[in-house]
Amino acid sequence: MVSDVPKHYSVLLNEIISIITPQHGGTFIDCTFGQGGYTKRILNFSNTNIIALDRDIECKKKADEILDKFNDRFTFKNKKFSQLEDLKLKDNNIRGIIFDLGYSYTQIKDKKKGLSFNSIGDLNMQMGLNDFSAKDVINKLQAKDLEKIFKYFGEEKEAKKIANHIVRYRKHKILNTENLVELIEKTKRQKNFKIHSATKVFQALRIFVNKEISELISGLVCATKILSKDGVLAVVTFHSLEDKIVKYFLKSLSENKSISRYVPKIDQPSSLFKIIKKKPIKPSTKELKENFSSRSAKLRYAIKKDSFYKFKTDIFEKFQYLIDIENLGNKL
Numbered sequence: 001m002v003s004d005v006p007k008h009y010s011v012l013l014n015e016i017i018s019i020i021t022p023q024h025g026g027t028f029i030d031c032t033f034g035q036g037g038y039t040k041r042i043l044n045f046s047n048t049n050i051i052a053l054d055r056d057i058e059c060k061k062k063a064d065e066i067l068d069k070f071n072d073r074f075t076f077k078n079k080k081f082s083q084l085e086d087l088k089l090k091d092n093n094i095r096g097i098i099f100d101l102g103y104s105y106t107q108i109k110d111k112k113k114g115l116s117f118n119s120i121g122d123l124n125m126q127m128g129l130n131d132f133s134a135k136d137v138i139n140k141l142q143a144k145d146l147e148k149i150f151k152y153f154g155e156e157k158e159a160k161k162i163a164n165h166i167v168r169y170r171k172h173k174i175l176n177t178e179n180l181v182e183l184i185e186k187t188k189r190q191k192n193f194k195i196h197s198a199t200k201v202f203q204a205l206r207i208f209v210n211k212e213i214s215e216l217i218s219g220l221v222c223a224t225k226i227l228s229k230d231g232v233l234a235v236v237t238f239h240s241l242e243d244k245i246v247k248y249f250l251k252s253l254s255e256n257k258s259i260s261r262y263v264p265k266i267d268q269p270s271s272l273f274k275i276i277k278k279k280p281i282k283p284s285t286k287e288l289k290e291n292f293s294s295r296s297a298k299l300r301y302a303i304k305k306d307s308f309y310k311f312k313t314d315i316f317e318k319f320q321y322l323i324d325i326e327n328l329g330n331k332l
């Protein structure tokens with residue numbers, strides 16, 4: 001996640017290391033390579049191997065540096081984590097799979113990506129391997145669709161008003177980043193002095209453009225399939241929607257309850273995961289002092305108790321209402 005210190009900062013790094021215990025060696029998958037913070041620390045332990053993924057091709061530069069040093073123990077793929085299964089890894093002994101969601105400091109500072117409301121020029125927000133940009137979303141989708149995106153992905157209270165104003169504005173002019181920020185500032189009646197007026201709409205657009213909800217759900221399901229028995233699945237989230245999904249997924253596969261009545265009975269252990277800590281791990285006071293932007297980070301993890309490759313989950317049904325909103329992008 002973004003750092004307010006002028007460098008990339010890997011959030012909850014020590015906590016991740018103490019959970020996945022790379023000192024015992026083994027193969028790990030870093031689903032969100034970013035600037036390689038987690039990967040580098042794991043590779044410092046001998047007998048470890050890392051397969052790293054990132055949807056942003058610009059991470060390849062950092063990956064190549066690591067490859068120079070650790071070419072026999074490190075592989076990088078420019079892929080989305082929803083494509084984890086394409087790696088065909090199910091026979092490997094995968095001891096840990098980690099997700100550090102969201103965007104990196106490098107990405108938010110990259111003006112071309114337009115992830116920040118401080119960017120200028122065309123709206124974009126694509127992290128990599130996308131189908132459309134925020135420019136398409138803002139300038140082409142109907143007001144009712146924009147309203148849903150802002151409301152559900154940004155929890156923006158004035159979603160309807162902002163959506164209507166956008167549609168009115170764009171009859172005369174294509175909106176760019178500055179226009180959108182200005183329009184939101186002028187539209188919002190309720191000022192929040194803790195966050196910028198445009199924060200929620202920008203978060204919503206980023207989630208929508210990058211299909212972050214379906215990515216996360218598919219990523220968790222794929223990771224659970226390929227993780228070995230006794231392997232750890234660890235996820236760092238940065239907003240409440242992400243945390244809700246991760247919490248539900250791990251909890252639903254760790255309880256002795258029958259899943260959705262729509263899902264047929266299956267022969268999997270009723271609890272595939274063991275959750276060690278119910279409450280998420282949050283950054284320490286020391287970390288918050290060094291990187292205040294880590295304040296919204298939450299780390300949840302669980303241990304896979306069986307070697308099941310096939311299992312049933314109702315996670316897609318549970319969050320279908322959010323996936324349906326992401327699918328509005330098919331209109332573009």
Ligand SMILES: C[S@@+](CC[C@H](N)C(=O)[O-])C[C@H]1O[C@@H](n2cnc3c(N)ncnc32)[C@H](O)[C@@H]1O
Pocket residue numbers: 001002008009010011031032033034035036037038039053054055056059079080081082100101102103104127128215216
């Ligand atoms: C917070 S950064 C990771 C930082 C990393 N842990 C480190 O220490 O350098 C998140 C990274 O995840 C990548 N990412 C986000 N969604 C992704 C997805 N669906 N598939 C693959 N990579 C993704 C972003 O491009 C970004 O580089």
